[in-house]
């Protein structure tokens with residue numbers, strides 16, 4: 001049996017595939033009623049009262065926080081790992097440290113996903129930006145390690161960013177950062193666009209997989225599209241994966257229905 005998690009946003013969010021965005025109370029009600037073990041929180045500002053209340057109330061309801069996603073800093077504020085401006089790098093680092101602080105009591109993963117930003121300009125500039133991202137994640141990981149928190153790099157498809165699209169590319173990035181508390185977060189929606197074989201890519205990632213998001217080909221709940229999840233779960237069992245199956249999905253036809261579809265599918269695996 002795998003543990004289950006659903007990705008929500010305590011505050012309204014520009015990033016679409018999140019359940020109950022802006023309504024953390026309904027999110028926690030649904031998670032508890034449907035029998036999820038955890039929520040995965042997408043966070044812009046960790047000091048946001050909605051985030052603080054959601055975090056506190058999750059504890060009261062005996063839910064866990066599996067992971068904290070950080071892409072909103074890029075999608076809403078334009079702050080990214082590749083930012084040229086040292087002032088923005090500093091702001092982002094301060095915020096990422098506060099997010100690590102938020103994750104620490106839960107032992108939750110901090111996701112390096114959309115916050116990576118994009119590469120732009122000449123080839124030389126792109127190389128500099130890439131190295132800036134490696135150095136930033138190394139600093140975050142060092143801080144996170146002092147609090148026993150691990151970071152996870154999520155490969156994201158080519159239509160959303162222009163680097164670290166595949167599991168291989170993310171694995172290379174992770175080896176360049178060279179931190180013991182840094183692993184992979186494969187999201188099957190992105191894998192379906194980028195990988196030659198979903199099962200082979202997941203197998204090649206093996207033990208470095210710390211967290212997974214099972215999202216179907218159309219970004220709906222697992223079971224609503226055409227990804228072969230049975231095959232992928234077999235691979236997770238091969239390397240004795242003990243983490244969560246997390247639903248980071250579009251709130252369609254509505255958040256509650258999507259959350260129910262996902263957990264029913266997870267339970268049947």
Ligand SMILES: [Mn+2]
Pocket residue numbers: 154187213248
């Ligand atoms: Mn994802």
